[in-house]
Amino acid sequence: MTDEARFFTRPQDPGQRVYEALRASFVERLPASLVASRFDFSPGYVHLLRHRFRRGTLRLHPFGQGAGHLGRPPKITAEVRERILALRKGSRLSAGQIAEILDQEGHDLSVRTVERVLRQAGLPKLPRRTQLLIGMTRDRTLVPDVADRDRWKEHRGQSLPSAHAGLFLFLPFLEQLELPRIVAEAGLPSTPRIPALQYVLSLLALKLMGRERLSHVKDHAFDPAVGLFAGLNVLPKTTAVSTYSYMLDARHIHELQLGLLRRGRELRLYKEDVVNLDFHAIPHYGEESVLETHWAGAKNKRLKSALTLFAQDSRSRLVLYTDADIQRSEAADGVLDFVDFWKRVEKGVVPTLVFDSQFTSYPKLAQLDAQGVKFLTLRRRGRALLQKAAARTGGWQRIHVPHAKRKFPNPQVLESRVRVRGYPGKLRQLVMRGNGHEKPAFLITNDFDSDPALLVGTYAERWHVENGIAEAVKFFHLNALSSPILVKVHMDVFLTVLADTLYYLLAQRLRGFEDCNAPRIYRHFIEGQGEVHCDGQHLQITFPRRAHNPVLRAVRWDDLPDKVSWLDNASLRLKWR
Numbered sequence: 001m002t003d004e005a006r007f008f009t010r011p012q013d014p015g016q017r018v019y020e021a022l023r024a025s026f027v028e029r030l031p032a033s034l035v036a037s038r039f040d041f042s043p044g045y046v047h048l049l050r051h052r053f054r055r056g057t058l059r060l061h062p063f064g065q066g067a068g069h070l071g072r073p074p075k076i077t078a079e080v081r082e083r084i085l086a087l088r089k090g091s092r093l094s095a096g097q098i099a100e101i102l103d104q105e106g107h108d109l110s111v112r113t114v115e116r117v118l119r120q121a122g123l124p125k126l127p128r129r130t131q132l133l134i135g136m137t138r139d140r141t142l143v144p145d146v147a148d149r150d151r152w153k154e155h156r157g158q159s160l161p162s163a164h165a166g167l168f169l170f171l172p173f174l175e176q177l178e179l180p181r182i183v184a185e186a187g188l189p190s191t192p193r194i195p196a197l198q199y200v201l202s203l204l205a206l207k208l209m210g211r212e213r214l215s216h217v218k219d220h221a222f223d224p225a226v227g228l229f230a231g232l233n234v235l236p237k238t239t240a241v242s243t244y245s246y247m248l249d250a251r252h253i254h255e256l257q258l259g260l261l262r263r264g265r266e267l268r269l270y271k272e273d274v275v276n277l278d279f280h281a282i283p284h285y286g287e288e289s290v291l292e293t294h295w296a297g298a299k300n301k302r303l304k305s306a307l308t309l310f311a312q313d314s315r316s317r318l319v320l321y322t323d324a325d326i327q328r329s330e331a332a333d334g335v336l337d338f339v340d341f342w343k344r345v346e347k348g349v350v351p352t353l354v355f356d357s358q359f360t361s362y363p364k365l366a367q368l369d370a371q372g373v374k375f376l377t378l379r380r381r382g383r384a385l386l387q388k389a390a391a392r393t394g395g396w397q398r399i400h401v402p403h404a405k406r407k408f409p410n411p412q413v414l415e416s417r418v419r420v421r422g423y424p425g426k427l428r429q430l431v432m433r434g435n436g437h438e439k440p441a442f443l444i445t446n447d448f449d450s451d452p453a454l455l456v457g458t459y460a461e462r463w464h465v466e467n468g469i470a471e472a473v474k475f476f477h478l479n480a481l482s483s484p485i486l487v488k489v490h491m492d493v494f495l496t497v498l499a500d501t502l503y504y505l506l507a508q509r510l511r512g513f514e515d516c517n518a519p520r521i522y523r524h525f526i527e528g529q530g531e532v533h534c535d536g537q538h539l540q541i542t543f544p545r546r547a548h549n550p551v552l553r554a555v556r557w558d559d560l561p562d563k564v565s566w567l568d569n570a571s572l573r574l575k576w577r
Contacts, residue, residue: 162225165530172560182259201230271315281305324490362422379442
């Protein structure tokens with residue numbers, strides 16, 4: 001090879017080597033490995049040259065004047081050096097972010113050059129951070145801010161549009177329930193950035209919006225108005241809310257339930273004469289689930305699930321008590337646990353308890369009777385009982401069950417005194433036929449004084465608790481169980497109860513919608529665009545024109561609390577266009 005040809009194929013000038021390497025890459029279309037071996041570069045350096053050339057940030061210098069920007073470190077002026085140090089000390093930006101900012105300011109420096117300046121100044125490297133902490137993804141897509149209790153005031157004076165402005169309709173009822181006091185007395189844990197109340201409000205906001213899982217909190221990460229509802233600048237991330245739910249224990253949730261029940265009794269939300277009890281199996285489909293298998297009626301089979309107890313006030317249909325930490329061997333004791341819980345709130349008479357035949361055992365009924373607790377349940381019927389009832393031709397009496405929607409309001413009842421195994425005394429038995437079922441039902445109770453029609457009607461209303469559970473499954477996504485940890489399940493169940501109570505309080509104020517369920521209230525009043533404006537002293541929510549606005553305007557909002565304690569006691573103002 002002649003010296004003239006070697007001048008082009010084996011250049012010695014650094015600037016010419018860069019030029020010929022790029023020419024071989026884009027004109028001859030040679031692979032990076034071949035270009036690197038020809039011009040004594042590494043393949044990674046060839047890729048870097050191509051990248052900088054495509055972006056237009058590569059400065060090609062004339063031959064004989066050095067390699068330029070890529071061949072040796074550029075000269076750093078004192079002004080640029082101070083700018084680099086200021087960006088690191090002030091905003092704790094990474095070397096890559098600093099290089100991007102300097103590039104926008106007209107200083108073409110590589111990331112390694114910025115790292116060298118920081119290293120010479122004695123500044124240590126930043127700890128490894130996720131893309132969320134950095135503030136943008138690799139494709140420069142914006143990511144939501146970090147939730148912080150002290151930063152909600154940044155929204156002062158701003159008008160925040162929101163797709164869920166109706167959430168702020170629950171603020172008066174949250175103050176009416178005294179949720180901040182209940183959370184404080186329960187002793188829930190906090191974190192430096194987010195107090196316990198703000199965590200609970202963030203989790204509650206997802207329930208009120210009918211979101212299926214905690215991971216769906218990211219759907220509202222760019223809605224600062226929803227964050228303001230919880231007293232934050234934005235809602236916490238998925239990892240934060242999920243991790244917090246694991247920080248709670250059974251004592252915390254027990255105290256939350258006690259506080260809510262006591263406050264509900266002060267507000268006279270419950271009738272407290274009859275309480276319906278039922279179990280619900282919340283299925284879990286994880287491959288490594290450690291949960292026991294329980295019967296799931298909706299699936300008609302046994303599934304790995306968390307067995308959950310619900311105690312519902314029969315008249316108001318509000319849930320008074322839940323327990324998700326139940327093993328199969330402990331299920332029969334669930335009714336006694338509820339009695340102990342109730343006596344912590346009210347030391348007087350326990351309401352009449354209504355449950356089905358599989359809820360507990362006959363020996364547990366004897367313990368209820370010993371504590372003076374009235375109960376009404378079904379007797380487990382066998383072939384002998386059915387044959388004996390069919391053979392009885394006399395003694396039947398027809399009763400009337402006052403229920404407007406009942407298809408068979410006049411069943412026949414046969415009353416007697418019976419003994420069952422495991423119960424020391426006698427029970428009152430009501431055999432009922434003509435109720436629309438092929439086989440008669442056997443009711444047993446320790447209430448010997450009430451009218452048979454009242455007892456039959458009371459048990460017939462037990463379906464309210466099943467309807468309530470069905471609604472919780474459908475709208476509040478009670479069955480969306482993402483963890484086998486029972487304490488985490490119990491917290492999710494409590495939030496469901498709290499959200500259902502808030503929907504009940506709002507519905508009672510809406511004329512004509514008093515008996516509507518949560519999905520309908522959400523569709524007509526909560527979901528929809530609105531504008532949130534906070535100036536520090538006032539929190540104004542402006543709703544656009546909607547068909548149901550007259551119903552909201554007719555509510556006596558002046559009878560409800562108008563101060564939001566977790567937003568520096570800002571006054572709540574509702575406005576309709």
